[in-house]
Amino acid sequence: MPISRAARRSLFPTSPGAPVSASADRHETTGRRHGIGSQTVTVRELGVEDAAPYRAFRLEALRATPTAFTSSYEEESAKPLSTTIARLAAAGRPDGAVVGAYDGGRLIGIAGLSVPPRRQERHKATLFGMAVAPHAAGRGIGKLLVHRILEIAASVEGLTQVGLTVSEGNLPAERLYRSCGFEVWGREPRAVVIGGRPIAKLHMIRMLDRPDPPGSPPPGFRASENSRDPSISLRSDASLIGIPGVDL
Numbered sequence: 346m347p348i349s350r351a352a353r354r355s356l357f358p359t360s361p362g363a364p365v366s367a368s369a370d371r372h373e374t375t376g377r378r379h380g381i382g383s384q385t386v387t388v389r390e391l392g393v394e395d396a397a398p399y400r401a402f403r404l405e406a407l408r409a410t411p412t413a414f415t416s417s418y419e420e421e422s423a424k425p426l427s428t429t430i431a432r433l434a435a436a437g438r439p440d441g442a443v444v445g446a447y448d449g450g451r452l453i454g455i456a457g458l459s460v461p462p463r464r465q466e467r468h469k470a471t472l473f474g475m476a477v478a479p480h481a482a483g484r485g486i487g488k489l490l491v492h493r494i495l496e497i498a499a500s501v502e503g504l505t506q507v508g509l510t511v512s513e514g515n516l517p518a519e520r521l522y523r524s525c526g527f528e529v530w531g532r533e534p535r536a537v538v539i540g541g542r543p544i545a546k547l548h549m550i551r552m553l554d555r556p557d558p559p560g561s562p563p564p565g566f567r568a569s570e571n572s573r574d575p576s577i578s579l580r581s582d583a584s585l586i587g588i589p590g591v592d593l
């Protein structure tokens with residue numbers, strides 16, 4: 346079910362936006378990265394009710410930047426919405442999460458955390474499905490999402506590290522991850538072949554027992570507790586999923 350051109354436009358408008366002041370569901374993070382105006386962004390965990398916008402956003406990211414991801418737009422767009430609903434469903438999949446950044450009612454960024462089901466590797470999770478809408482890029486949304494994922498990871502008992510892969514040459518993503526404390530530990534040549542072109546993937550890891558706590562806000566942001574603020578989206582029934590080996 347490919348997404349329509351109109352839906353694409355509404356997801357990824359071309360007009361540049363302002364820097365953000367952002368609020369996450371467990372703490373509020375405020376920042377003016379470039380000092381010109383402000384917006385409020387909410388980061389919250391997504392549930393099955395978010396399946397349609399999440400699917401549309403993810404498909405557009407796959408279509409727009411195919412070399413950044415392991416999944417392809419062609420394969421994923423052929424899957425029904427029920428596949429996305431299953432991905433977001435909480436039942437039987439503890440500890441993982443998919444989070445979304447909202448600017449008002451509009452989804453502008455996504456990221457996921459997957460915790461493997463096998464006991465002997467439940468100490469390591471995977472960050473997957475990271476994407477920010479182009480009009481919102483470069484204003485700290487990616488960093489907010491990664492920090493939220495690390496915060497969730499830190500709350501999972503026994504989890505000591507979060508890994509991810511990034512296509513070699515995807516410098517915005519590599520820089521984002523490095524700025525959040527991830528380090529490269531390996532390189533897989535020809536990890537994916539896209540349009541006949543082999544692309545290597547860098548494997549990165551972030552230990553959760555580093556001195557700077559993963560829940561701390563991104564540098565340049567000021568955090569304040571606001572868990573009782575009714576204006577912030579709170580989900581007591583956090584949708585927790587675990588998807589071994591998933592990638593966007």
Ligand SMILES: CC(C)(COP(=O)(O)OP(=O)(O)OC[C@H]1O[C@@H](n2cnc3c(N)ncnc32)[C@H](O)[C@@H]1OP(=O)(O)O)[C@@H](O)C(=O)NCCC(=O)NCCS
Binds near residue numbers: 477478486516519
């Ligand atoms: C990669 C991506 C998620 C970054 O999101 P973002 O919201 O623009 O990132 P942020 O504004 O939070 O920036 C975080 C860091 O990355 C750096 N960065 C972001 N975009 C950059 C760019 N185009 N060039 C260089 N550095 C960049 C920022 O400078 C910042 O580093 P700093 O704290 O050292 O200054 C976004 O560009 C995107 O969705 N890309 C397409 C999909 C993709 O590549 N997903 C990742 C798959 S592994």
